[in-house]
Amino acid sequence: MKEAETGFGAWMGAIQARMEAALARLLPQAQLAPARLHEAMRYAALEGGKRVRPLLAFAAGELADASAERIEIAAAAVELIHAYSLVHDDLPCMDDDVLRRGKPTLHVEYDEATALLVGDALQSLAFQLLAEHRIADEARTQLEMVKVLALAAGSRGMAGGQQIDLEATGCSLTLPELEFMHIHKTGALIRAAVLLGAACGRELQQNEKPGLDRYAKAVGLAFQVVDDVLDYDASTATLGKTAGKDSKQGKPTYVSAIGIAAARRLAEELRGQAHEALKGFDARSRRLGELADFIVLRKF
Amino acid sequence: MKEAETGFGAWMGAIQARMEAALARLLPQAQLAPARLHEAMRYAALEGGKRVRPLLAFAAGELADASAERIEIAAAAVELIHAYSLVHDDLPCMDDDVLRRGKPTLHVEYDEATALLVGDALQSLAFQLLAEHRIADEARTQLEMVKVLALAAGSRGMAGGQQIDLEATGCSLTLPELEFMHIHKTGALIRAAVLLGAACGRELQQNEKPGLDRYAKAVGLAFQVVDDVLDYDASTATLGKTAGKDSKQGKPTYVSAIGIAAARRLAEELRGQAHEALKGFDARSRRLGELADFIVLRKF
Secondary structure: OOHHHOOHHHHHHHHHHHHHHHHHHHOOOOOOOOHHHHHHHHHHHOOOOOOHHHHHHHHHHHHOOOOHHHHHHHHHHHHHHHHHHHHHHOOOOOOOOOEEOOEEOHHHHOOHHHHHHHHHHHHHHHHHHHHHOOOOOOHHHHHHHHHHHHHHHOOOOHHHHHHHHHHHOOOOOOHHHHHHHHHHHHHHHHHHHHHHHHHOOOOOOOOHHHHHHHHHHHHHHHHHHHHHHHHHHOOHHHHOOOOOHHHHOOOOOHHHHHOHHHHHHHHHHHHHHHHHHOOOOOHHHHHHHHHHHHHHHOOO | OOHHHOOHHHHHHHHHHHHHHHHHHHOOOOOOOOHHHHHHHHHHHOOOOOOHHHHHHHHHHHHOOOOHHHHHHHHHHHHHHHHHHHHHHOOOOOOOOOEEOOEEOHHHHOOHHHHHHHHHHHHHHHHHHHHHOOOOOOHHHHHHHHHHHHHHHOOOOHHHHHHHHHHHOOOOOOHHHHHHHHHHHHHHHHHHHHHHHHHOOOOOOOOHHHHHHHHHHHHHHHHHHHHHHHHHHOOHHHHOOOOOHHHHOOOOOHHHHHOHHHHHHHHHHHHHHHHHHOOOOOHHHHHHHHHHHHHHHOOO
16 A cells, blocks of 8 residues: 555554654663653653644655655654643643643652753753754754744743743733734644654745745644633543643633634634645645644544 | 953953843843743843853864854853753752842742743753854754754753752762762753854864863863852852752762862862863963863852
8 A cells, every 4th residue: 555545544643653663762761860850751752642743744744755764853853842841831830730641740740850850851852853863955954943943942932822821821812812822832833843844855845835834824723722622622531631721720712712613613714724725735735634634623 | 462362351251241242132132022031031141150151162162263253152052051950940849049149049030930931941042043043164063063052951961960969969979979960960061062162163183172072071070069169168148149058958069978178179180180181282272271270269
């Protein structure tokens, strides 16, 4: 069976398995000193979630004819940034969460100081991966990848979004304010996953770049809208994290800002925008389209 | 007056002023959204300390005929990693310190969540700087610089050293164990400062590299031994941080491991090793030699 003929579910399963193996290989081994830190880093990053960002990196890499060996390094870097953000986000001074994907959060399983250092070290490791493996034709491109990831993770990206989130707790935000927050908090890293996956391959043509960027932005926002809808809908049992916690903590969500029906409509609209953005591409954009559907239509 | 004729004190003052201006320019402006985060990042990184790591980067850069414009970017990256580590280190779950350089620590002045994000965002910014400025002749060299900094900051470097430190609290360590801890905790980043400064300039010859590395290792360790001696000696007033806190918190120090007299002798021995390591170099290594003296002979 040729790869192009593989169904989406099988493709997704294969990438998820591949990422698990890649992360297990790229993270420091648990017996290496300091062993407790390395064991905790693996606890934070392995067996984790749906791997949406790596899936996006692989789908964008396919568009650019990149090799899987390269994409998995770029995807691992993005996923390590994501994993570190979850560990820090769960800390008592932030969301104070005790459960993540059905398991005790890292500071509960280990301790707060270790959780702090795990997050710090996972971030360093992400940049190390982008620098020490050959994942683009030109070193100059790889430097650009480091910059894209650093911007996406930093104060004008994810960390900045977290800060806006902190300050917004207990406030009601307008839709544009909410959008500004999420473009930073989740959108920036999702966009980075798409751009980094593509950067592993051929140089995109001038007309391809804006389309891919529009796709990434639509999907990044859709992901958060759907998260808010699922958070509203779900029970603790099915979601594996404390459901409804965002609204309980007084955090503004798309549901609280515009209501559940309008939030569902918005997710659907963003899915349409994502597909629209892919129109200029050939069949190699198939997985990106399927992923937009998966992200919006998922039930968990 | 030619630069080579400038006294050490004037040279040091000029670099410190230059770094302050560079960091003020390279950090996001305080009015930029999210303003509280950016203001706090500036609080963490500006008006800070002796800038030992930037001084080492400039001294090593001089050895390699690097331009000051390049060195200041590399030095800023290292200093931002150092600044982030102090912010996280002061948090209640780590050393729980309220005073740093005579000012309230960041989580006291702002709050814990902001302190967490400030550290995270400073780390991202450090890698952004190494990627977005042209600071070496070859992009490949710059990628190598990203790798050196990531390794120095991560679980096999500084963050790993912090973890070993955490686990050692309340224990008595042997001298080799203590050395292992400090080679990671402070030594790795000091070594990175030297290597990154040098990487901004001409390619070092094969016989120069091991010497520079031996110098960096000796100075890195000397820095910590002297810190422990000063911590033992000083009063809160002169040091600007809670003096004697390490021994009060039950942390192993060189003084607790081998006694104050032996610790002083060790610092002197390491100073000798640093000078010894510079023997193969010409007059361009002058500042590195002076810095080794400054680091060991300083009284604050």
